[in-house]
Amino acid sequence: MTIAGIDLNMLANAGFPLASFEPGEVVFAEGDKGDKMYVVRSGEIDIERDGVVAETLSAGGIFGEMALIDGSPRSATARAKTACEVAPINEKSFLFLVHETPFFAIAVMRTLAERLRRSVPRG
Template sequence: MTSFNILKREKDVRSIEAGQAIFTEGQAGDVMYAVVEGEVNIVLNGQVLETIGEGGIFGELALLDERPRSASAIANTNCKVAVIDLKQFSVLIQQPPYFALDVMRVMAERLRRTSGSD
C-alpha cells in the first residue's frame, strides 16, 4: 500500500460516472488526481495505456512541468477521485509516509513501460 491512501482524506473528492472524461489530451492542467474508489483508464490515441485503481494517482505531470495533458483520463467505472492542486501537492510531498518518493516510483514505472524497458 502506498502513501496515496492519505489522499482519501482530501476535502475535494468528486464523483465521476463511467465513460466520463476527467481530462483530455492536450488540455491545460493544474491539478492531479487520486482514485478513491473505482477505476480510471489513461487513454492515448484511442488505446488504453493503463488502468488506475484505488490508491493510484494520475495527472501528476501537469503539476510538475506545467504542460498540456499528455493523455486522456476516462472513468472506466463509476468512481470517486480526490483532486490535488499545486498548493496541496507541495504540502503532501513534504509529509511522511514519503508521498514524493511514491510519486517518483509511479513516474519511473510509467516511463519504463512506455519505453519498453519493463
C-alpha cells in the first residue's frame, strides 16, 4: 500500500512495524517528547490543541513531523478518532524513506508548509 509517497509494506519489511490504536486512545500528548512522526494507514486521527480538534487526518495523512525534525516537545495531542493503524517513523526510518523514496521528503515539507500557512494570522 502506497501512502504519502511511501510503500508501507516496504517499511514494515524493513523492521518498522505498524501500530494500532482504538477510538479515544492517545497516540501522543501535547508536551511529550517527540521522536517519531506517523503516517495514517487506516482510520482517523484527531489533532487537538488545548482540547479543541484542529484537524482530522485519514489514510495518507501525516502527523508529528515537527517534533521529529526539530526534537521539540509535541505541540498538540494526537488521538484516535476511530480504530486506526499508523506507521510510526523515527529518525532512522525517516532517513531510510528519504533515501528509498525521495518524494517522501517533499510530501513532509508540503505538509509542514501547509500547516504553517494555516497557522499564520492574515491581516
